[in-house]
Amino acid sequence: MNKMSRYILRRSLLAIPLLLVISFITFVLNILSPMDPAEVVLHAQGVPQITEDLLAETRTALGMDQPLFIRYLNWMLSCLQLDFGNSYVTGKPVWSMLGPAFLNSLKLTVISAVTVIVLSIGLGIICALTEGRWVDKSIRGIAFFLTSMPSYLLAALLVWYFSVKLDWLPTNGIDSVQSYILPVSVITISYAGIYFRIVRSSMLNHLNEDYVLYGRACGLPEIRITMRLLRNSLQVAVSIFFMAIPIILGSTVVIENLFAWPGLGMLSVKSILSRDFSIIQAYVLVLAAAFIAVNTFSDVINTLLNPKLREDS
């Protein structure tokens, strides 16, 4: 086995204890709740009078009378098979609600991450090449203004203009390709304003490197120097891309609720308001696991791309 695959294996194995710990925390979250799950279930099912016997019966049905550790083990094993139990409110299996929502959120996230990265690289390069001139200053000024704006306000303004005034785009739902335009652009505008600054400063750092000076001294055409700069700065772009996916996935809550996007964000807020713990628990676990998986993957990709990171691994 060569050095690289050993590194990949080691890095993946490191994720396992982390996953165990977060699954335990997620499990314990439920117990910290001031409300009795059995009571919530009975309330949700519309049982008119909750007696002590009924509570005890429900607890046994939910497996609440067993020791904590046994419950955790059982819960873990069934979670590994994507069986997160049933929703307290609707009684349907959690995964049948969470799975489609996860896919919808993922679609939105990946498309947004791609547009974020394209826009960030484009703007970052333009700003770095025109550093200090009016193009750079005005782009940075606009980005500064947009990052100070709550994204839901931006979304509301866009909906008001494009959907209500012009009636071009749908205001909510996920019916057609057009429904992607507004949510994706809101997410792109909010995040590209942050990430393009990273691309820009990485380009500017590379501009001061010796190889650029050497290339210029040799009289290379400026376009070829720029191409080399680009190749070296793209590494930052890759790490931003993988960093952006989990962050966007975790924070589409506001956007999804605004556009009535049937994703994880909508589902989680709905479950919080109806106190449907089993869904909240599964939501936290699935997102945290996805977060760890993407982080591990992006570490591996970064190491593959950058020989400097390999040395100390």
Add this chain to the structure above:
Amino acid sequence: MNRIHYLFKDRLALFSFLLITTTLLVGIFAPWVAPNDPQEVHMNLRFASVSWKYLLGNDHLGRCVLSRLIYGIRPSVLWVLITLAISVGIGAVVGFVAGYFKEKTDAFLMRICDIMFSFPGYVMTLAIIGVLGVGIENILLAFVLIKWAWFARIIRTSVIQHSNAEYVKFSKALGTSSFKIMRMHILPVTLPDIIVTSSSSFSSMVLQISGFSFLGLGVQAPHAEWGMMLNEARQVMFSRPEVMLAPGITTIIFVSAVNFFTDALQIALDPKLTPIGREHRKGLKQRANLHRGEVA
């Protein structure tokens, strides 16, 4: 003092600072500053436009928009500031202990931070609201639980850099107590880093809190909060889009002021304007920007 003088030479920074302090003062003294009762309903004044008694007009229940904005400073800004202070405090203690004692203590504390990092910020907040119930105090609690790890990580890096300095080794050799070394020798040099990182996450926290209130998970009616006012305005967005203006513009101006001030602070607090100092600051700034990564 020299640095503060340098900071306020920047007109924009001075202006932002004045704006932020005025906002804080107005928020603290809200009952004396607000022209009307923010919860007083006048059904005959629904969506009334600007008048002398109601300087910014009235909302969908005829309540005074200006008074609601002023009372909204408390949850939107003041409580966020307190939350930030608590999380920076915890982060600083952990960061100092980890960075100063190194080795096993450091490894242990950093593993805990790693665990905290594996929950995306929004998800952890939603989980805590889900368990403890809707309300701004639970959101603030969630923020403290998440953010301390961030501050601990950044402060630790800064402490490690300085704890290897010659003067620290010298003090250790003299037998000065660890606490005194941290207080006398390490705290003053890491303070700029702490201020820069904490101030740069202030604006994102303000936006996130207002985002949660916008979703109806934070401040509950009838109390006023900027995000919630925007949410109320959204219900009538199609018929009266102008209701969004007051809370929207207030949020944008305040957050911009915080961002401007943070940027100016970063430049002003540069310890030595040497290339090395600048490089270090640049890395820090990049990290701070990444931290800003989660937007509302």
